[in-house]
Amino acid sequence: MSDHDFPAGEGFDDAEFDADLLEEELRRAAAVLDPLPAELLQLAMDAYALHDLEARVAELTFDSLVDAIPVRGVEDPPRMLTFRAGELTVDVEVTGDGLLGQLLPPQSARIEVLGGPGAARPLTVDGMGRFAGDTPPAGPFALRLRTGGDVIVTEWLRA
Amino acid sequence: MDRAEVGALVQSAVDGDAAAWKALVEGLSPLVWSVVRAHRLSDADGHEVYQTVWFRFAQHLGRIREPDKAGSWLASTARNECLKVIRGLTRLLPTDDPQVLDRVSDDRTPEQSLIDAEDEADEAERIRLVWQEFEELGDRCRQLLRVLMASPPPSYVEVSVALGIAVGSIGPLRQRCLRRLRARLDARGAV
Numbered sequence: 271m272s273d274h275d276f277p278a279g280e281g282f283d284d285a286e287f288d289a290d291l292l293e294e295e296l297r298r299a300a301a302v303l304d305p306l307p308a309e310l311l312q313l314a315m316d317a318y319a320l321h322d323l324e325a326r327v328a329e330l331t332f333d334s335l336v337d338a339i340p341v342r343g344v345e346d347p348p349r350m351l352t353f354r355a356g357e358l359t360v361d362v363e364v365t366g367d368g369l370l371g372q373l374l375p376p377q378s379a380r381i382e383v384l385g386g387p388g389a390a391r392p393l394t395v396d397g398m399g400r401f402a403g404d405t406p407p408a409g410p411f412a413l414r415l416r417t418g419g420d421v422i423v424t425e426w427l428r429a
Numbered sequence: 430m431d432r433a434e435v436g437a438l439v440q441s442a443v444d445g446d447a448a449a450w451k452a453l454v455e456g457l458s459p460l461v462w463s464v465v466r467a468h469r470l471s472d473a474d475g476h477e478v479y480q481t482v483w484f485r486f487a488q489h490l491g492r493i494r495e496p497d498k499a500g501s502w503l504a505s506t507a508r509n510e511c512l513k514v515i516r517g518l519t520r521l522l523p524t525d526d527p528q529v530l531d532r533v534s535d536d537r538t539p540e541q542s543l544i545d546a547e548d549e550a551d552e553a554e555r556i557r558l559v560w561q562e563f564e565e566l567g568d569r570c571r572q573l574l575r576v577l578m579a580s581p582p583p584s585y586v587e588v589s590v591a592l593g594i595a596v597g598s599i600g601p602l603r604q605r606c607l608r609r610l611r612a613r614l615d616a617r618g619a620v
Contacts, residue, residue, distance in 0.1 A: 314483040426484040
């Protein structure tokens, strides 16, 4: 596999053979002692339903977890997220109490929180595109927006 | 997984072939899982990262620029999500203690069934020993080896994006880490 990393004639030949065997033993050990749980394999299979040709993807352009400087002394700061699809910006704030946000430019829309294939829960949205939900997303989530004739889904994220 | 094969499967899955998606999941799930495990997240966090990666892959399926590099796309997405979890933890916990991030899963798969079979007892013992010594290795070696031991084995490019290390250093690092593991096993008289 990595023969090219060690030029022949440097005495690595035996060691290399040994290394492959040991790696193979580790592979067997992992299969027994740290295997991929069957339910996770199934979830990935089912995720094919999330392949949606109709929807546009709103890309994550800001994530406070990555892009913000932590404030000392502030415990459990809200997670601030910004998604963008063309002209549309979606600002989202996730706290322990739920989720709220705003569409820019302001516009009415129908918005759902997705939690996986087949799991969707509507949010309340006002005429200015401000939205709120009183349950914080648990685990992976995405927002599906219907505005005008468009369907837009935010990039999947872990809350 | 062979890159040309991966590229063709991605294309078929984009076109609506559910069997192609299944083959992609079967072929590349072990890589995603290995990357998650290499970062030593809690079980709950690790499971969520794994799901997020696959949900996002399904979402981006038709937009992935280089379908034959889907393995690298998955590995790098998994790494980024793992690093986010670790950042979130350090932000919540006022500690620099790496032990906090070093939580090992409690619910190990019981190896009981394997041990029950008498003729496989030696193999089970050996495997447990190898795993024990593997877990005692330093962070860097443990991380590298955990990704390398995915089945099917990942490419070095996939390993590189999964861990943020240069392709050229993987071979020598692997060699050194396996030599260390071998030395630990030798020291326990388990040759």
